[in-house]
Amino acid sequence: MRIIDLSGPLENGMWSYGDPFPEVRIEQATTIGEHGVDTHKITLSSISGTLVETGAHILEDAPTLDRIPLEKLYLDAAVVKVAPKGPREHITLEELRGSGVEVRAGDALLVCTGWDSKWNAENFVLDSPHFELECIDWMLDQDIFLLGGDIPCFDDPREGSLTTELNALDKLYRRGKMILAPVVNLGAAARSRSKLLVLPLKVVGTCSAPARAVLLEDE
Numbered sequence: 001m002r003i004i005d006l007s008g009p010l011e012n013g014m015w016s017y018g019d020p021f022p023e024v025r026i027e028q029a030t031t032i033g034e035h036g037v038d039t040h041k042i043t044l045s046s047i048s049g050t051l052v053e054t055g056a057h058i059l060e061d062a063p064t065l066d067r068i069p070l071e072k073l074y075l076d077a078a079v080v081k082v083a084p085k086g087p088r089e090h091i092t093l094e095e096l097r098g099s100g101v102e103v104r105a106g107d108a109l110l111v112c113t114g115w116d117s118k119w120n121a122e123n124f125v126l127d128s129p130h131f132e133l134e135c136i137d138w139m140l141d142q143d144i145f146l147l148g149g150d151i152p153c154f155d156d157p158r159e160g161s162l163t164t165e166l167n168a169l170d171k172l173y174r175r176g177k178m179i180l181a182p183v184v185n186l187g188a189a190a191r192s193r194s195k196l197l198v199l200p201l202k203v204v205g206t207c208s209a210p211a212r213a214v215l216l217e218d219e
Contacts, residue, residue, distance in 0.1 A: 047208055106144070196216070
């Protein structure tokens with residue numbers, strides 16, 4: 001079995017979604033020299049780095065992440081690679097349909113654009129490529145369970161829209177779907193179908209949490 005780590009690193013100075021969301025801060029709490037043990041204080045948001053999220057992000061009656069059975073986060077995955085995307089480019093329905101990848105009910109659909117190469121680059125978030133809304137309608141017709149991608153925004157990330165114009169997320173969440181983003185290393189996937197395992201931090205009452213996500217490919 002081949003294991004591909006889809007989780008980006010959490011580190012000081014990394015990208016964030018901006019105000020009002022906290023930035024990642026990792027500080028030395030104790031040292032071996034002074035205290036006999038090495039520990040760190042870690043400050044982050046529930047939407048820091050590679051995260052998995054439920055509809056509770058925008059819907060008050062949706063289940064929080066701790067209420068999602070772990071077995072639902074070990075699932076079949078369809079990996080679709082589209083042409084590399086530049087700043088704010090659309091991912092189109094034609095690209096998804098034309099990929100030739102079989103997408104089945106209950107799948108995790110993982111979309112690779114190559115944008116993870118910009119991780120921690122300036123405007124990683126605000127220049128994010130994003131899905132045309134008709135892509136989301138098509139995904140719902142396929143009855144996927146989880147949408148993942150190497151982009152930090154599934155909706156158009158123009159200024160002002162990060163907290164107000166979440167049309168793609170709204171469509172997904174009102175149908176009980178989940179998201180995983182932004183992932184890295186999807187370009188290393190050799191197969192169009194494999195297994196996905198997502199292990200979020202076990203935090204009670206949050207809509208989302210940073211996660212270790214791995215793609216498991218048969219060799």
